[in-house]
Amino acid sequence: MAQYKGAASEAGRAMQLMKKREKEREQLEQLKQKIAEDNMVKSNIDKKFSAHYDAVEAELKSSTVGLVTLNDMKAKQEALVKEREKQLAKKEQSKELMLKLEKQKEKKRKEEQKRKIASLSFNPEDEGEEEEETEDEDQDYLPAKKKLGKNPDVDTSFLPDRDREEEENRLREELRQEWELKQEKIKSEEIEITFSYWDGSGHRKTVKMKKGNTIQNFLQRALEVLRKDFSELRSAGVEQLMYIKEDLIIPHHHSFYDFIVTKARGKSGPLFSFDVHDDIRLVNDATVEKDESHAGKVVLRSWYEKNKHIFPASRWEPYDPEKKWDKYTVRIFLFFLFFFFTNIVFGGNITQVSLKASFKFNLIVNLIS
Structure with missing residues (x-):
């Protein structure tokens, strides 16, 4: 039996490459087989139908001798068609069975090949020493696992909370309805x-x-x-x-x-x-x-x-x-108008404006407004 002398990591890498290549080869074979089957089905479908009806017609001619009625002819033809379909179905079943058997054989062959690849022998002493060294190194450099937990003192109010959002939406809807009722009440006041x-x-x-x-x-x-x-x-x-x-x-x-x-x-x-x-x-x-x-x-x-x-x-x-x-502008405008009027009448001496004139001014303002 072949032996591989070298580091265990190199042997593992070689095995992975072999498995990868074998997998790619299997996928390629499956793709080729599928394309061939599709082409065969497309090319032979017309031949199958024509051969089927030709065979039925030939058998019908050989089995009918002399004069027969139309009903007998139709019954004979239907019986022959059914018999021919049964034969074709059996052939298809036998083909499918053969394909399944071939797939099973191929599967067994691949499993056997994988088992043979896995059974490649290496130097057990070197492999054991290297495995022990790698295990010791892993144990030395393996960090201690820390148990993480939540800090209850952290403010999480900014995080999304479905329950809190639903409560806020419900409260917002209640306030909206309350505000609308209040506004409708105001609108109905006289x-x-x-x-x-x-x-x-x-x-x-x-x-x-x-x-x-x-x-x-x-x-x-x-x-x-x-x-x-x-x-x-x-x-x-x-x-x-x-x-x-x-x-x-x-x-x-x-x-x-x-x-x-x-x-x-x-x-x-x-x-x-x-x-x-x-x-x-x-x-x-x-x-x-x-x-x-x-x-x-x-x-x-x-x-x-x-x-x-x-x-x-x-x-x-x-x-x-x-x-x-x-x-508001109307009062200021009327005040300057009144001031101008009194300035002309009383010669600029506003102190001569009587209470009667002031009363008339307010009366004019109220009438205009």
């Missing part, structure tokens, strides 16, 4: 809207609306109230009316709720306050911003188009949610 139908002079009216109603809903309600007193409104529709609040033209799709929640401000006063009151703390000081709201104006669009170059319509402009009004 407020009193004081407005003035403006046709060059003011005609004040009051209606009750819900905070969730839009300006279009409000104008429809105001139109129902005003039609009884103003003939020009009897044929008018909501789309022909405009709502002016604090010198801003408010679009119909906005709701009172929008202005209340955002605490919106206009040019001359707050947009979120729809009742009318005077701030009695600062009645006589026109230079200080007052906490009072002005009645919104309801006007016909046709009237506005004719008079938009005349005060107060000349001050009106479309409402822009992005534009912020930090200071």
Whole structure:
């Protein structure tokens, strides 16, 4: 028996190479056999069918002599076809059985070859010494296994946690539903809207609306109230009316709720306050911003188009949610107008302005607003 003298690692490497080459050779043989079988099946399939029917026809001719009925002919033909199919099936089974036997033989041959390769003898003394040396070296350099555990003091709140996320989502959904219910409750609250139908002079009216109603809903309600007193409104529709609040033209799709929640401000006063009151703390000081709201104006669009170059319509402009009004302007403008008027009448001596003139000034401001 052949003997290999050398290091055990080299012998193992040689054995691995031999196994690898044998495996590659087996795969190549299997691939060749499969390609050959496929080609054989494709080339012989037509021949099989033609040979099958030729054999049936020849046997049918030899077995039928003389005149026979059509039914007998068909029955004879069916019987011959079935018999021929049985014969072909047996042949196929025998072929498959032969292939299986050949595969088993090939498998046994390969196992025998592997067993022979594994039984190659080496020098037992050298191999034993080398194995002992390698085992000693492995034991010397084998590191001690450390048992790892979790540190309970480490902050793990940033790590993903399915239970915590589900709890947060549930709490977020509860808060969202609670907030929506609260907003719906606010929208259903009633407020009193004081407005003035403006046709060059003011005609004040009051209606009750819900905070969730839009300006279009409000104008429809105001139109129902005003039609009884103003003939020009009897044929008018909501789309022909405009709502002016604090010198801003408010679009119909906005709701009172929008202005209340955002605490919106206009040019001359707050947009979120729809009742009318005077701030009695600062009645006589026109230079200080007052906490009072002005009645919104309801006007016909046709009237506005004719008079938009005349005060107060000349001050009106479309409402822009992005534009912020930090200071109200109408009081300062009227104060300088009043100052100019008194300066002309009294020759620059403002101390001569009487309480009556001051009262008239506040009256003019309230009428304009």
